[in-house]
Amino acid sequence: xxxxxxxxxxxxxxxxxxxxxxxxxxxDLERHGLRLTLEELETGYMGGTVxxxxxxxxxxxxxxxxxxxxxxxxxxxxxxxxSVPLIPGVVGVLDALDAAGIxxxxxxxxxxxxxxxxxxQHGLVERFRGHLYSGQAMGRPKPAPDLYLHAxxxxxxxPGACVVVEDSAAGARAARLAGMRCxxxxxxxxxSGLVAEGAVLxxxxxxxxxxxxxxx
Numbered sequence: 494x495x496x497x498x499x500x501x502x503x504x505x506x507x508x509x510x511x512x513x514x515x516x517x518x519x520x521d522l523e524r525h526g527l528r529l530t531l532e533e534l535e536t537g538y539m540g541g542t543v544x545x546x547x548x549x550x551x552x553x554x555x556x557x558x559x560x561x562x563x564x565x566x567x568x569x570x571x572x573x574x575x576s577v578p579l580i581p582g583v584v585g586v587l588d589a590l591d592a593a594g595i596x597x598x599x600x601x602x603x604x605x606x607x608x609x610x611x612x613x614q615h616g617l618v619e620r621f622r623g624h625l626y627s628g629q630a631m632g633r634p635k636p637a638p639d640l641y642l643h644a645x646x647x648x649x650x651x652p653g654a655c656v657v658v659e660d661s662a663a664g665a666r667a668a669r670l671a672g673m674r675c676x677x678x679x680x681x682x683x684x685s686g687l688v689a690e691g692a693v694l695x696x697x698x699x700x701x702x703x704x705x706x707x708x709x
Contacts, residue, residue, distance in 0.1 A: 495706035496674070497654035499590060500644045503601035505660040506678050508611040509578045511539065514569060518546060521565065527555035536686060540636070540663030542602050542629050543569075570610060577611050580678075582698030585709055587620055593707040598624035598644040600657070602634040602664075624648060636663040638671035645671070656705060662686030676704055 505511040515534050522529060527550055529537075538546050547555075547562050590597050598621060601608055605627050612618045618625065626644050628634035635641075645652045657668035660678045665687050668675035677684060677692030687694060695704060702709040 495593075496595065496656040498645065498648045498650040498656075499595060499597040499705065500600050500641055500655055500657045500673070501597060502657070502659045502661070502664050503599055503603055503608055503611065505539075505580070506658055507580055507583050507599070507617070508615075509580050510573060510611055511535075511660075513572060513577075515539070517565070517569060517572065521561075522550050522555050522557075525550075525555045525557050525561075527553055536662075540602070540661030542634050544629075545634070566604075570606065573607065573610050577614060579615055579617075580698060582701075584615075584617075586698055586701050586705075587617075589702040589707045589709050590705070595705075595707065596624070596648050596650070597621065598626060598648055600626050600628065600635075600640045600644045600667075602628045602640075604629050635661075635667035636670070638667050641667055641671040641673060645673075658701065659687070659692060660684075662690055665690035665692040668692075676701065 501507055515531050519529060519531055519534055538549060543562050543565055547557055551557055608625050624647060626640055628640035631640060633639035641657060642652055645655050652672045655673045657673050657675045658678060659665045659668060659675055665675045665677055669691050675692040677687030677694045679687060679694045680696050684694060695701060
Protein backbone atom coordinates (compact mmCIF):
# COMPACT_ATOMS: atom_id res chain seq x y z
CA UNK A 494 0.00 0.00 0.00
CA UNK A 495 1.36 3.41 -0.97
CA UNK A 496 2.17 5.52 2.12
CA UNK A 497 0.87 9.03 2.72
CA UNK A 498 4.38 10.08 3.83
CA UNK A 499 7.85 8.60 4.28
CA UNK A 500 10.21 9.35 7.18
CA UNK A 501 13.90 8.57 6.71
CA UNK A 502 16.60 7.97 9.26
CA UNK A 503 19.76 9.87 8.32
CA UNK A 504 22.99 8.03 9.10
CA UNK A 505 23.29 4.77 7.20
CA UNK A 506 20.08 5.42 5.25
CA UNK A 507 20.61 8.72 3.42
CA UNK A 508 24.29 9.42 4.11
CA UNK A 509 27.02 6.81 4.53
CA UNK A 510 28.37 8.23 7.76
CA UNK A 511 27.99 5.26 10.08
CA UNK A 512 31.08 3.26 9.12
CA UNK A 513 33.67 6.01 9.67
CA UNK A 514 31.88 7.01 12.87
CA UNK A 515 31.95 3.40 14.09
CA UNK A 516 35.69 3.25 13.46
CA UNK A 517 36.21 6.43 15.47
CA UNK A 518 34.14 5.07 18.35
CA UNK A 519 35.89 1.68 18.27
CA UNK A 520 39.33 3.28 18.38
CA ASP A 521 38.35 5.68 21.15
CA LEU A 522 36.83 2.98 23.33
CA GLU A 523 39.85 0.73 22.86
CA ARG A 524 42.15 3.55 23.98
CA HIS A 525 40.01 3.84 27.10
CA GLY A 526 39.92 0.18 28.02
CA LEU A 527 36.99 -1.34 26.13
CA ARG A 528 37.78 -3.44 23.08
CA LEU A 529 34.84 -4.09 20.75
CA THR A 530 34.56 -5.22 17.15
CA LEU A 531 32.76 -3.09 14.58
CA GLU A 532 30.03 -5.73 14.48
CA GLU A 533 29.57 -5.58 18.26
CA LEU A 534 29.34 -1.79 18.09
CA GLU A 535 26.88 -1.90 15.21
CA THR A 536 24.54 -4.36 16.90
CA GLY A 537 24.89 -3.18 20.49
CA TYR A 538 25.54 0.54 20.39
CA MET A 539 24.26 2.11 17.17
CA GLY A 540 20.87 3.75 16.77
CA GLY A 541 21.23 5.89 19.86
CA THR A 542 23.22 9.06 20.54
CA VAL A 543 26.86 9.65 21.44
CA UNK A 544 25.63 10.22 24.99
CA UNK A 545 23.98 6.78 25.11
CA UNK A 546 27.10 5.20 23.60
CA UNK A 547 29.19 6.78 26.36
CA UNK A 548 26.83 5.63 29.10
CA UNK A 549 26.77 2.04 27.84
CA UNK A 550 30.53 1.97 27.27
CA UNK A 551 31.20 3.20 30.79
CA UNK A 552 28.82 0.57 32.17
CA UNK A 553 30.86 -2.03 30.27
CA UNK A 554 34.19 -0.86 31.63
CA UNK A 555 35.37 1.99 29.39
CA UNK A 556 37.25 4.65 31.33
CA UNK A 557 36.05 7.62 29.31
CA UNK A 558 37.31 10.97 30.56
CA UNK A 559 35.12 13.87 31.56
CA UNK A 560 34.19 15.79 28.46
CA UNK A 561 34.60 12.83 26.12
CA UNK A 562 31.18 13.34 24.52
CA UNK A 563 31.75 16.96 23.52
CA UNK A 564 35.29 16.16 22.34
CA UNK A 565 34.03 13.27 20.24
CA UNK A 566 31.35 15.44 18.65
CA UNK A 567 33.96 18.02 17.65
CA UNK A 568 36.21 15.40 16.05
CA UNK A 569 33.29 13.64 14.36
CA UNK A 570 31.98 16.90 12.86
CA UNK A 571 35.47 17.67 11.50
CA UNK A 572 35.65 14.21 9.92
CA UNK A 573 32.19 14.53 8.37
CA UNK A 574 32.87 18.03 7.03
CA UNK A 575 35.83 16.62 5.08
CA SER A 576 33.59 14.25 3.12
CA VAL A 577 30.67 11.89 3.59
CA PRO A 578 29.12 10.01 0.65
CA LEU A 579 25.44 9.48 0.01
CA ILE A 580 23.93 6.02 0.22
CA PRO A 581 23.86 4.84 -3.43
CA GLY A 582 20.45 5.26 -5.01
CA VAL A 583 18.86 7.38 -2.27
CA VAL A 584 18.47 10.47 -4.48
CA GLY A 585 16.49 8.34 -6.92
CA VAL A 586 14.13 7.41 -4.07
CA LEU A 587 13.58 11.08 -3.22
CA ASP A 588 13.00 11.84 -6.90
CA ALA A 589 10.39 9.06 -7.11
CA LEU A 590 8.58 10.35 -4.03
CA ASP A 591 8.54 13.89 -5.41
CA ALA A 592 7.19 12.64 -8.73
CA ALA A 593 4.44 10.75 -6.88
CA GLY A 594 3.57 13.74 -4.69
CA ILE A 595 4.42 11.88 -1.48
CA UNK A 596 5.95 14.13 1.21
CA UNK A 597 8.95 13.01 3.22
CA UNK A 598 10.83 13.99 6.33
CA UNK A 599 13.94 13.02 8.24
CA UNK A 600 13.91 11.75 11.81
CA UNK A 601 17.45 11.33 13.14
CA UNK A 602 18.97 10.83 16.55
CA UNK A 603 21.83 13.00 15.31
CA UNK A 604 22.06 16.67 16.16
CA UNK A 605 20.71 19.36 13.82
CA UNK A 606 24.33 20.42 13.22
CA UNK A 607 25.27 16.92 12.11
CA UNK A 608 22.38 16.76 9.64
CA UNK A 609 23.31 20.18 8.28
CA UNK A 610 26.91 19.04 7.76
CA UNK A 611 26.17 15.72 6.08
CA UNK A 612 23.11 16.65 4.03
CA UNK A 613 24.42 20.11 3.19
CA GLN A 614 27.34 18.67 1.24
CA HIS A 615 24.89 17.20 -1.25
CA GLY A 616 22.23 19.91 -1.43
CA LEU A 617 19.73 17.73 0.43
CA VAL A 618 18.79 20.14 3.21
CA GLU A 619 16.52 21.91 0.74
CA ARG A 620 15.09 18.62 -0.55
CA PHE A 621 13.52 17.96 2.85
CA ARG A 622 11.73 21.34 2.80
CA GLY A 623 12.30 22.11 6.46
CA HIS A 624 11.27 18.64 7.67
CA LEU A 625 14.53 17.71 9.43
CA TYR A 626 13.87 16.56 12.99
CA SER A 627 16.35 15.57 15.70
CA GLY A 628 15.42 13.23 18.53
CA GLN A 629 18.39 14.52 20.44
CA ALA A 630 17.22 18.13 20.13
CA MET A 631 13.77 17.04 21.28
CA GLY A 632 15.23 15.22 24.28
CA ARG A 633 13.43 12.02 23.19
CA PRO A 634 15.75 10.04 20.92
CA LYS A 635 14.84 6.71 19.37
CA PRO A 636 13.83 4.04 20.39
CA ALA A 637 11.18 6.35 21.88
CA PRO A 638 8.49 6.92 19.23
CA ASP A 639 8.17 10.66 19.87
CA LEU A 640 10.47 11.73 17.04
CA TYR A 641 8.52 9.87 14.38
CA LEU A 642 5.18 10.94 15.80
CA HIS A 643 6.41 14.55 15.76
CA ALA A 644 7.51 14.25 12.13
CA UNK A 645 4.15 12.80 11.11
CA UNK A 646 2.36 15.61 12.90
CA UNK A 647 4.45 18.26 11.16
CA UNK A 648 3.73 16.60 7.82
CA UNK A 649 0.03 16.55 8.67
CA UNK A 650 -0.23 12.80 8.15
CA UNK A 651 -1.74 10.12 10.38
CA PRO A 652 1.08 7.99 11.88
CA GLY A 653 -0.51 4.78 10.63
CA ALA A 654 -0.26 6.08 7.06
CA CYS A 655 3.50 6.74 7.33
CA VAL A 656 6.39 4.48 6.39
CA VAL A 657 9.79 4.71 8.09
CA VAL A 658 13.09 3.77 6.43
CA GLU A 659 15.64 2.66 9.02
CA ASP A 660 18.85 0.71 9.43
CA SER A 661 18.94 0.16 13.20
CA ALA A 662 16.91 -1.90 15.63
CA ALA A 663 16.38 1.17 17.83
CA GLY A 664 14.91 3.09 14.92
CA ALA A 665 12.73 0.19 13.84
CA ARG A 666 11.43 -0.09 17.39
CA ALA A 667 10.57 3.61 17.38
CA ALA A 668 8.62 3.08 14.16
CA ARG A 669 6.77 0.09 15.60
CA LEU A 670 5.88 1.98 18.79
CA ALA A 671 4.66 4.88 16.65
CA GLY A 672 2.36 2.52 14.74
CA MET A 673 4.26 2.95 11.48
CA ARG A 674 5.37 0.38 8.93
CA CYS A 675 9.15 0.11 8.63
CA UNK A 676 11.43 -0.88 5.78
CA UNK A 677 14.85 -1.89 7.06
CA UNK A 678 17.86 -1.08 4.89
CA UNK A 679 20.25 -4.01 5.28
CA UNK A 680 22.84 -3.95 2.48
CA UNK A 681 24.94 -6.61 4.21
CA UNK A 682 22.07 -9.10 4.29
CA UNK A 683 20.02 -10.36 7.22
CA UNK A 684 19.82 -7.90 10.13
CA SER A 685 18.30 -9.76 13.07
CA GLY A 686 17.66 -6.58 15.07
CA LEU A 687 15.56 -5.05 12.31
CA VAL A 688 13.70 -8.31 11.77
CA ALA A 689 12.95 -8.63 15.49
CA GLU A 690 11.28 -5.20 15.40
CA GLY A 691 9.09 -6.17 12.45
CA ALA A 692 10.92 -4.30 9.69
CA VAL A 693 10.69 -5.53 6.10
CA LEU A 694 14.28 -5.87 4.91
CA UNK A 695 15.72 -4.68 1.61
CA UNK A 696 19.31 -4.48 0.50
CA UNK A 697 19.44 -1.91 -2.30
CA UNK A 698 17.88 1.56 -2.48
CA UNK A 699 16.87 0.76 -6.07
CA UNK A 700 14.32 -1.67 -4.56
CA UNK A 701 12.67 0.91 -2.31
CA UNK A 702 10.44 2.80 -4.77
CA UNK A 703 8.64 -0.43 -5.72
CA UNK A 704 8.24 -1.33 -2.05
CA UNK A 705 6.68 2.09 -1.51
CA UNK A 706 4.38 1.65 -4.49
CA UNK A 707 5.95 4.40 -6.62
CA UNK A 708 7.83 4.32 -9.88
CA UNK A 709 11.60 4.86 -9.77
